[in-house]
Amino acid sequence: MQRRKFMRMATAGICGAALPFLETAAAAPSPVVTVTGTIDASQLGLTLMHEHVLVDFIGADKVSRDRYDAEEVFRTALPHLRRVHGLGCRTLVDCTPNFLGRDAGLLARLARASGLRIVTNTGYYGARNHQYLPAHVARETPEELAARWTGEYRRGIDGTRIKPGFIKIGVDAGPLSALNAKIVDAAALAHLQTGLTIGAHTGDGAAAMEELSLLDGRGVSPEAFIWIHAQSERKTEMHVEAARRGCWVEFDGIGPRSVERHVALLQNMREAKLLHRVLISQDAGWYHVGEAGGGDYRGYDFLLTDFAPALKTAGFSEAEIKQLLIANPQRALTIRVRKKVEPRNTRK
Ligand SMILES: [Zn+2]
Secondary structure (H helix, E strand, C coil), rough: CHHHHHHHHHHCCCCCHHHHHHHHCCCCCCEEECCEEEEEHHHHHCCCEEEEEECCCCCCCCCCCCCCCHHHHHHHHHHHHHHHHCCCCCEEECCCCCCCCCCCCHHHHHHHHHHCCECCEEEEEEECCCCCCCHHHHHHCCHHHHHHCCCCCCCCHHHHHHHHCEEEEECCCCCHHHHHHHHHHHHHHHHHHHCCCCCEEECCHHHHHHHHHHHHCCEEEEHHHHCCCCCHCCCCHHHHHHHHHHCEEEECCCCCCCCHHHHHHHHHHCCCCCCCEEEEEECHHHHHHHCHHCCCEECCCHHHHHHHHHHHHCCHHHHHHHHHHHHHHHHHHHCCCCCCCCCCCCCC
């Protein structure tokens, strides 16, 4: 179809939801970095955007690999990963950051054994009053922090050759503390150096808006940003506002008790014609370091066995569900520097 004709149709509303894809329609390579290597986004398949294999909440000053038996974690996690792979999942994004139990080598072993692709991350988690931030965050500049994260992307994590596939940060509810603002700023710089998408555990909508403003100040497009845990913001108009600005709005935490609410959140975004800006996942798992046998490990299958059928019952089409679970993760995980578009008319 000729571009101009397509544009006319799109503007007239005939193409509806197809319009927003125009901005990513260029046939550029779309690299995605997993713990077992770089692939093209088209190979991702069905993707769970926010899950965990292992988390240790002991705090940045005490966290250590000596606190768990990697073999036991491997044996505990593997059946869950195999099970969701058997249900059709092909990629799982592990959102455990450094200083909360990120173990890239273990993730790579589990990826090979389960057949699932796993994506890990770089960045720091400043939520929960900074208890998961290493001491150097207070004395380093955003540039120095960004250099650490970019270094992991260029050279590998913890002496391995495994690279992060996105930047994961965490901030509490707004207004952002100085340390939280600093790590957002560092994430913006690291994004400009690497093209890694920024996923931010975000306390509320006010914090999300502040994060977007900080990115804007560094010239980063909202498209480079995932608002993680958006479901915890009760004002659904803020989801619409953030998505209209261009960022990813992630409704994770899907589970047996949340079906109705998550379906309603998605219906709200569908009515606003913004499903192309939405990601869904469960925030499930994980081996709880410090608990006997890893404690209560919540499996990854509910979204596929129960939630996707509930979406169908609620009137979502197969294409819309695939958009949420395949097409949107492909775009969100593609490594590409996303600079903000300067307004054409700069007259003061
Ligand atoms: Zn999480």
